[in-house]
Amino acid sequence: MEKIIIVGGGIAGLTTGVYALKAGFEAEIYEKNPVPGGECMGWNRKGYHIDNCIHWLTGTDPKSELWEAWNTIGALDEHTEYADIDRFYSSRAEGREVSLWCDLKKTEDELIKESPEDEAEIRKFIQHVEYAKNCSVPVSKPLDMMGLGDYLKLGKSMADMPKVMKEYGKISCAELGKRFRSPVLQKLMCDYLPPQYTAYSLIVSYATVAFGNGDIPLKGSLAMSLRIAEHFKKMGGVLHTNCPVKKILIEGKKALGIELEDGTVEKSDFVISSVDTDFLFGKLVDRNYMPKPLAKAYENRNGYPVTSGFQVAYAIDSDFSGKGTVFFDCEPLTLGTNRITRMSVKSYAYDKSFAPEGKTVLQANLVQGDVDYEYWKSLGEEEYRQKKEELAEALTERIVKEFPELEGKIELLDCWTPLTYNRYCNAYHGSYMGFMTTVGNKQLQYKGVVKGIKNLFIAGQWIMNPGGLPVALVSGKFAVQRLLYSQGKSMEI
Template sequence: MKIIIIGAGLAGLSAGIYARKAGYEVEIVEKNNYAGGLCTGWTRKGSYIEGCIHWLTESKKGDLNKIWHEIGALDDTVTIYDGDTFYEVNINGHKINMWTDLVKLEKELDQYATPNDKKILKKFIKNIKKSMNCGSVPSKKPFHLWTMMEGLSYGMKMLPLIKVMKEYGTLSIEEFGQQFESEELKFFFTNSMIPSNYSTSSLLATLGGLMIKNSGVPSGGSKPLIERVTKKYEALGGKLNLNCNVDEILVENDVASGVQLSDGTVYNADYIVSALDLHYLTKHLLKNKYEISEMMKRDQDKIKNPTCSLITAIYRTNADLSRIAQTSFYKTNEYTVLNESYTSIGIKHFGYEPTLIQNGKTVVQVNLITNEDQYNQIEKMSKEEYKAFKQEISDKFKEIIVNLIPEMEELEDLDVVTPKTYVNYVNAYKGSFMAYAMTPNNKQMMIMNNELPIKNIILASQWQMTPGGTPVAVVQGKFAIQTIQALESKKNN
């Protein structure tokens, strides 16, 4: 039996590895000349640029950690870097750290808290403790294959968190931060590594993993990780076809027979695994003939289901950045990007790992969260306007950085990434690098692997569960093959 997988990102490679382990013949077709999809890194002027991993969920233990090892993403040769701080904010001459130690964190934040603020902080710290050992994405098998007992067992495991997540799930991070009377604490919570329109429960869950040193960064970053996974897939006998852009999935009478590339080449298969953006799947590869109802419903309510992307300006410097936190947020004078106003800036450097300091130069990034309206403005630009816009962004952020951190006065331009970059390379919907945002009072999205009426097209995408990201992608790759195994077993019985 043969499986064709569309897309050699983390989900596609994961599906490929589990398909080979199950004994299936499998080929992956990938439009780019490299594997990795969104989980990637690249080189400019001899300097490595990290394009994905800010932290790796369950980097040391847990069911998801087993998957990282099974697909070769992690092994004994990989060092995991656990920072002492998640991020630092700089406001009113103060440096305040989101320490990954609860005692240090509470002590630090108490310095800026009013009596009322201390009550909010005490409760928040208590609830971080509750989230520390509850795991992340369910990763043993897809929900539609769970037995009643497995569902009850998972429910019991999550019971301590249900009340907590329900309470914090009604507040955005922005709203949570605005509860504080202290100007410093308002800024501290509303300028974090997670978009401020996400629910506070997202921040709570992330901090739970960080506090137990289970959300570190693998040495080398995303590109070496993907190279290890690709090597594992090919060592198992899987075939990887690069520079193969799929134009259409061939379907007749609600049965898929294969895929056709843009050059006319046809790959036939018994099953097609779609390991790419689900919007691109339905609109382009299936020519709008089939839909995923849950996504259509969410796309009609952009208030509850926004997507977000990034503008990233990338530089390098000879400066010694050892005194500067790996990720820092600074309060700034108001500036505007694509008609949106900002009063802060996030700066990240990669001096924490010696191998990433190349020729004495450290890479520095500015990441700016953007929305769909900003993407739409970029999409309307001509080539000349787009090129000028990227240079304007690079110059603007460089000026802000140098004013804030004088040591970086010799910043050298490397690259600028925009939402359009994500569209060009991975066909990302509206340039989104993850799925829909986890906004307050919004239900968790769960799209089954066999959601489409074409039962031999199986989904393996980060878009199947909010908020997406690497954990969802790698798990859905595994789930796709388990779904195929279940369908084949049913046929044989």
């Protein structure tokens, strides 16, 4: 049996493993960390669980094609239980609060009541959220491998998307905000995604949640990663943890296998990398192999920015339920050259398994970009530790000011920065996703093949904007399909 070595055991690597086995290959995953999952992760502190990924999982509707794929890899099944959440998020400003509720009609009524002069714009927004309800990444095969029939099917399932793209495809979330007169509505439109993000991304994300295709599986992100890993192992796959790969061994135009950090060499017929592409091209293989459009995107930090976060997790000595994610203005904070005036908190009261009875985990987030990553990186070890502590303390003060009921009930569990994601996953600038989808910049989408190395393929969220869990999932399947195609075999898996 031919053997595939998969580098990286995040969602893309695990998915690759399952589909490789389904296609009849031997599959071995090499993951640098002690546990698989990559960015789809969670960890325990002082009797609490800090869930650090899934805010919404696209593909939880069993009628969707994505659900089929999640089900195939062992992430979701008919018995999966989901969090009982009522909103996407809420925004506060100038003493007012509005929400994007899961119930679209409730949102429409609330927003119109809050700002009758914005009624026409609100109704248009809601109508387009409805148009976007069937928008999805391709699942059956990569776009560039689709035939006419596949395109017609895809076009039919997303018949209303052109209307969304026409209205919101060429403006940013910041510009969308400016269409509204009410200050709190303006903030609502550019709170969740960074202001440079295209407005249609917000519409599609909200539609996913509002139409029941973006729920949160109970027990959290790590549990989902572990379910997939177990499924892979039960199918006969081999998962090596604590095994950082040092390089992919190349001879002529062929990958021979991998060399681990400890010097061990493992041979295989094919290699599929699922690690961050900045790490793949530069550390695992020579940077010159990087496809030109991708190299240009990495060089263009303004056109293709990435997003990360400074995050703090707290134990709350109350149930603090019914809050979800709330954005609010805060007393200004300075981080390097960045002046921060807005932040968010998220209550995890929806999952009882994360905290002892009667208590809750709360997480605060400050959005961080490329510049912030450079700032954190510039600090010495002691300075970095001190700055983290100072910032966490400053956030605690601001949270208690915004939610006075938390006075005396809030205890710090952990805090981490964009550098944490870089250290843990080799994530470029600590990015949560792939490159941001900004206005005026071409969406990146490249074939997960490496020119000059015929048996090396690429999975992972960086192969398609904007990244995220659904892209990680389909990228794993697509990498195996490209491999099958290169061998002249059927791509049906």
